[in-house]
Amino acid sequence: MTFSTSSDLAKMEISSEKIEHADIDEEPSFTPEEEKALVRKIDMTLLPTIWIMYLLSYMDRTKYIIMPSVPMDQRLTHIHTYSIGNAKISGMETDLNLSSGQYSIALVVFFVGYVVFEVPSNLILGRTRPSLFLPGIMIVWGTLTCVMAVVKSYKHLVALRVIIGCVEAGFAPGVLLVLSSWYKRTEQSKRFGVYISAAILSGAFGGLIAAGIVDNLEGVHGIRGWRWLFIVEGAATIGFAIISLFILPDFPATSRRLSEREKHIAVARLASENVTAVTADGEKMGDWEAVKIAVKDLRTWAFVVGYMVIVGSSTLTYFYPTLVQGLFEGASTYRVNLLTVPIYGVAFVCTAVTAYFSDKIPTWRGLVISCWLAFSLICSIIVCVVYNFTARYFLLVLMAAGLWATNGGTLAYASSAFAGMHPQARGVSLALVNALGNLAQIYGSYLFPDSDSPKYIMGFSVISAMLAVGVVTFAGLHVWFRRRSQSETEE
Numbered sequence: 001m002t003f004s005t006s007s008d009l010a011k012m013e014i015s016s017e018k019i020e021h022a023d024i025d026e027e028p029s030f031t032p033e034e035e036k037a038l039v040r041k042i043d044m045t046l047l048p049t050i051w052i053m054y055l056l057s058y059m060d061r062t063k064y065i066i067m068p069s070v071p072m073d074q075r076l077t078h079i080h081t082y083s084i085g086n087a088k089i090s091g092m093e094t095d096l097n098l099s100s101g102q103y104s105i106a107l108v109v110f111f112v113g114y115v116v117f118e119v120p121s122n123l124i125l126g127r128t129r130p131s132l133f134l135p136g137i138m139i140v141w142g143t144l145t146c147v148m149a150v151v152k153s154y155k156h157l158v159a160l161r162v163i164i165g166c167v168e169a170g171f172a173p174g175v176l177l178v179l180s181s182w183y184k185r186t187e188q189s190k191r192f193g194v195y196i197s198a199a200i201l202s203g204a205f206g207g208l209i210a211a212g213i214v215d216n217l218e219g220v221h222g223i224r225g226w227r228w229l230f231i232v233e234g235a236a237t238i239g240f241a242i243i244s245l246f247i248l249p250d251f252p253a254t255s256r257r258l259s260e261r262e263k264h265i266a267v268a269r270l271a272s273e274n275v276t277a278v279t280a281d282g283e284k285m286g287d288w289e290a291v292k293i294a295v296k297d298l299r300t301w302a303f304v305v306g307y308m309v310i311v312g313s314s315t316l317t318y319f320y321p322t323l324v325q326g327l328f329e330g331a332s333t334y335r336v337n338l339l340t341v342p343i344y345g346v347a348f349v350c351t352a353v354t355a356y357f358s359d360k361i362p363t364w365r366g367l368v369i370s371c372w373l374a375f376s377l378i379c380s381i382i383v384c385v386v387y388n389f390t391a392r393y394f395l396l397v398l399m400a401a402g403l404w405a406t407n408g409g410t411l412a413y414a415s416s417a418f419a420g421m422h423p424q425a426r427g428v429s430l431a432l433v434n435a436l437g438n439l440a441q442i443y444g445s446y447l448f449p450d451s452d453s454p455k456y457i458m459g460f461s462v463i464s465a466m467l468a469v470g471v472v473t474f475a476g477l478h479v480w481f482r483r484r485s486q487s488e489t490e491e
Contacts, residue, residue: 030265038258038265042182042249045257047194049247050175053138055198056237057171059206092226102154109158111442113166118435121170122177122427123287130178131248131256134171135241141167142237149223149230173431180415180430181251181423182266184273186362189412193355196408197348203317204344207337251423252277275419276426285424293421294428302477303414303429306369307437309470310410313376313463314403315444316396319456324393343397347404354405358412363485365413366478369406370471376402377467384460406470413474417481 092098098106125133144164151157175195183191213232218225249255252266267277285293294300324339354372358365379399383392414433418426447459 029268034261034265035269038262038269039183039187041262042266043191045247046178046182046249047191049244050178051194051198052240053134053171053244054175054195055202056233056240057138057168058199058202059209059233092224095224095226096151096154096157098154098157106154106157106161108442110161110165111439113162113164114169115435115439117166117169118173118431119291119428122173122431123290123424125170125174125177126290126424126427127284129250129254130174131245131250134174134178134248135244137167137170137174138241138244139238141171142234142241145230145234145237148234149227169435173427173434176411176415176430176434177423177427178251180275180419180426181270181277182249184270184275185416185419186273186359188415189355189358189362189365189409192408192412192415193351196351196404196411199407200344200348200351200404204341204348207340211337273419276421276423285422287424290422290424290428293425294432297421297429299414299417299477300429300432302473302480303410303417303433304436306470306473306477307410307414307433308440309373309466309473310403310406311437312440312444312466313380313470314407315441315447316399316403316459316463319448319459320396343400344404346397347400350401350405351408355408355412358409362416363482364478365409365416366474366481369409369413370474370478372402372406372409373467373470373474376406377464377471380460380464380467384457384464387455410474413477417477 121137141164144160144167148157148160151160179188179191179195210229210233213229214225217223217228217232220228223231249257252258252270253263255263255266258266270277320340320343321336324336354368358368361368376399379395379402383395383399386392386395411430411433414430415426418429421429447462448456449458452458
């Protein structure tokens with residue numbers, strides 16, 4: 001495999017931009033005030049829009065509800081796709097006559113299309129307009145979510161979930177590509193932190209919102225509560241997708257929401273840090289060529305391993321409801337869900353602080369991530385030998401903080417590392433990191449079986465091992481990038 005440096009790639013790939021904006025290298029062609037005004041404008045349009053879009057997406061995909069009155073193997077329902085976890089324990093499993101095996105298959109098939117179509121989706125996005133592509137797929141998956149409300153059989157359920165996985169595959173990697181295309185390397189951590197915060201807040205309150213929908217709409221107009229859950233969330237998704245059509249900007253040099261002057265500033269400021277941008281008349285890279293560049297770059301695979309470790313370790317969220325249930329036996333569904341909020345609350349604060357300071361020290365991002373993972377590793381090891389519920393709750397609060405802080409940090413770190421690549425190749429690399437990293441969610445759901453209760457040694461042992469790999473991976477990336485940067489400086 002070959003390694004292409006960011007500077008080499010930048011020189012090769014932004015030549016067309018220099019032709020159009022030849023004055024960029026001669027002298028600053030914009031004032032600091034103009035740049036600040038542009039960044040503020042993008043922050044006020046792009047960030048709130050993708051935050052709400054991701055919040056709706058994540059609320060659809062990550063829900064759990066504890067039902068203290070049912071057996072433990074039915075209590076822990078933290079699934080990653082379209083409220084199906086909430087729907088299952090609210091009557092869907094009975095209404096559709098699903099066996100345990102059928103339910104598991106209905107969950108897994110989502111990931112088939114989700115993983116396979118992430119790279120093709122980003123290749124398409126690189127040639128289209130984000131303001132149309134992202135809201136477009138959002139409308140489609142929102143519509144399919146509504147259709148989930150009328151499924152009558154197991155076959156219908158599986159077919160819909162396969163299609164939904166294919167459609168939603170383009171959203172997360174698409175957002176990563178758009179964010180990486182608008183901001184300098186030294187600006188990305190805070191913006192990715194904002195993006196990830198939507199998932200954190202969804203984890204904190206998603207279960208409560210879903211429970212409220214099911215409880216209050218059960219039987220209304222003769223429709224079961226679990227079916228209303230799909231209808232309400234699907235309609236909300238479609239509604240905001242339509243709104244985002246009029247707000248979401250495209251790429252810097254092609255956005256119709258910017259003046260020609262603003263487009264020039266947007267591209268020029270990125271070029272100052274060797275961040276390549278899509279231009280209207282820029283040279284297009286072939287899809288296979290983009291894939292080959294991304295696959296041959298060792299950085300892509302290093303970040304795949306690192307992100308897979310973080311996502312895999314984050315499956316300990318499956319354990320939250322069980323832990324809280326053990327702390328407060330007999331608590332109501334709402335109380336149990338409320339007691340998981342502090343876990344996400346601390347994670348939210350740590351993620352925000354880490355994102356803010358990571359932009360202050362961009363060359364140390366790898367070491368920051370490695371330190372957070374080491375901190376979570378220590379907590380995980382202690383959990384393996386401490387079985388007191390209160391102590392475990394405290395340790396899991398700390399572990400969650402480390403894992404959520406590294407999630408957004410890793411995406412920003414990868415985006416910064418790929419900044420000098422052609423936008424098409426960068427889109428492929430980011431899609432590969434997100435897609436392959438999320439494969440960990442499949443096996444993660446099996447780390448905490450009820451048979452391991454109450455110690456769950458297997459789950460925490462596996463997570464400890466993964467965290468150790470993550471510490472080494474990101475520490476290695478930190479050393480690798482710094483040495484290469486020093487070498488390029490000397491040359």
